[in-house]
Amino acid sequence: MRRRFDHLHAELSVALGVALARYPLWLWLRERDCDPEWLTRADVLAFCDVDLPAFLHTRGAFLPPRRKAALRRRLARFDARSPTPEERLASLTD
Numbered sequence: 001m002r003r004r005f006d007h008l009h010a011e012l013s014v015a016l017g018v019a020l021a022r023y024p025l026w027l028w029l030r031e032r033d034c035d036p037e038w039l040t041r042a043d044v045l046a047f048c049d050v051d052l053p054a055f056l057h058t059r060g061a062f063l064p065p066r067r068k069a070a071l072r073r074r075l076a077r078f079d080a081r082s083p084t085p086e087e088r089l090a091s092l093t094d
Contacts, residue, residue, distance in 0.1 A: 003080045004039040005029075008047070011078075015071045016061050028055050041076065048072040 005026070013020040029036045032051060034043050047055075048071065056062055063071065078084075083091070 002037050004041070004044060004078065005036040007078050007080070007084070008039070008044055008075060011071055011074050015063060015067055016056075018061075020059070024059065025055070028058075041078075044075050044078075045072065048075060 009020060009022050009025055012025070026036050028051065029039070029043075029047065032047075034047070048068070052063070052068065
């Protein structure tokens with residue numbers, strides 16, 4: 001289920017418009033007793049609802065409420081069992 005962490009990292013980077021470092025996000029989740037290797041949808045949504053503003057503050061970043069809501073919707077729709085459109089396209093070039 002590491003795919004869920006990878007997806008969280010990618011979507012958060014896109015929402016912020018910067019390449020976010022993975023390690024601080026990994027550590028943030030570990031410090032809150034979430035295993036990034038085995039994130040559930042509930043873990044990701046709890047992060048969005050509770051921890052995201054504080055995490056962004058430590059990075060010197062801010063997401064307006066509308067962008068935060070859009071990020072949460074995208075993360076809620078993610079199904080780690082099936083490939084994303086981006087992953088499907090990447091497999092065609094391999």
